[in-house]
Amino acid sequence: MKETAARGVSLIGGERVPALGAHGVRLFGRASRPSEPKAFEELLSEHLDALYRTALRFCGGRKADAEDLLHDAVLRAFERFDELRDPAAARAWMFTILTRTNLNRLRTRRRRAETLASDFDEHEFEEALALWQGTETPEEQTDLVLQREQLAAALDALDEQLRPVVWLSDVEGFRQHEVAEMLGIPQGTVASRLFRARRILRELLRQKLPEAGAWGRA
């Protein structure tokens, strides 16, 4: 994803973040900073629980790490608050900052490549999709009752690059092109990671829930 200054980009934690489009994040001068002095705090208050949950999942359920991540992300968001004009885009903007801050921390810690070595290419993705073992009866579709604790443990057991995709897409409800922009990866990679995450979750929960319906099949 290559952005130019003319299209509007923002630097968040050293990362170039798309400043227009799905996130509605734009660059403005200091004069257009939100006028209400406590507007940032109100915005943070509104989204804090969701951001905390997301940070917790990004960090595999480790509360201290999640708080550190959230702390860094919140301060970055505060520093860049004058770049946000559209209140409707505020949620995606804050999640973008959290996601990018997390990516930076992962890179700093592990110096990992942007792309998972095991990310599917298009052909591999199609092969994996074709091998999906579907549910057999309509009744099984209604049997997808999960325990929160079990799902939390299963989510936290996922690879740290699959976890953000399934959380942001399935739980926080962001569209896949938004997730792609947040993570700085192609939309097709979001789809393949989401598929892999769901497949692994089903398998993890199959081991924990031997009698659960659709979860009970590899």
Next chain:
Amino acid sequence: MGTGMRSESMMCGRARRVLWPGGGPRPASPEVIDAQEHLASCAACQQFVRDMRALGDAIREAAPREQAPAEVRGRLFAAVARARAGLQPSPRGRGRASWLAAAVLLVALAGALTADRLRRDGPDARIDPISAIAEDHATALGETRIASADPAEVTRWLERQVHFAMHVPVLPGARLLGARLCVTDDRRGAAVEYEVNGVAVSYFVVPDGARDAHSAKPPRFDRTTRVGYHVVSWREPGLLHAMVGNLPASRLATLAEACVEQARRAVAWMGGRAYEHEQEG
């Protein structure tokens, strides 16, 4: 696997990738049209689409819904306050204990400054009591308190601690957890603790210097936000009441109205003396 089966499998894989659920609107390219035609006639691919949607729904439904703990919330808003004041935020991770100590120190300092300014400058120079209340909600650290779900027991305990009659309301949809003391302007106040759908809510009654409130009038509810919490407050002569928590302000207002209504009935039942600053004889 024969050539025909492999070809069919490839068609399924391609159709599922091209028509991946959640991929958004697609242009009507020949590839998409082929995939849609395949999907219309392939029961396995139709099942795949249903499975993906069901899995996504199940994950969303069962996803853990943790809330940011009060101490985390307090530290984050304190960090923002420091950043707003142009101070260098303390590094996280290395100084968690010092963060907590700093938060406590800030609250103590605010209280001391309030008392000092009040003594020197009179009531007009006081720090906003609503802010002090919200900070207390955020930073309550296990000071003097009672844990009980019995309103009568909590009432008895509070009336031994504070110098005003105290009514502990039974709020709709709220679970009574207990109560604690809070100190504003060097005077003791009460904080009754509830849980509403897993959210901590505090009901504060603190001494208040404002004398403009009149007991004969219905109270006026003021809504605001402090240190990340919604606050619904109202006054009566000599006392400030506030409902604080991370619930929608409208929900807090409903609790506040229930509180006032129960207090009104209690006053009537006690002959109008429930909120007078007198000890029962």
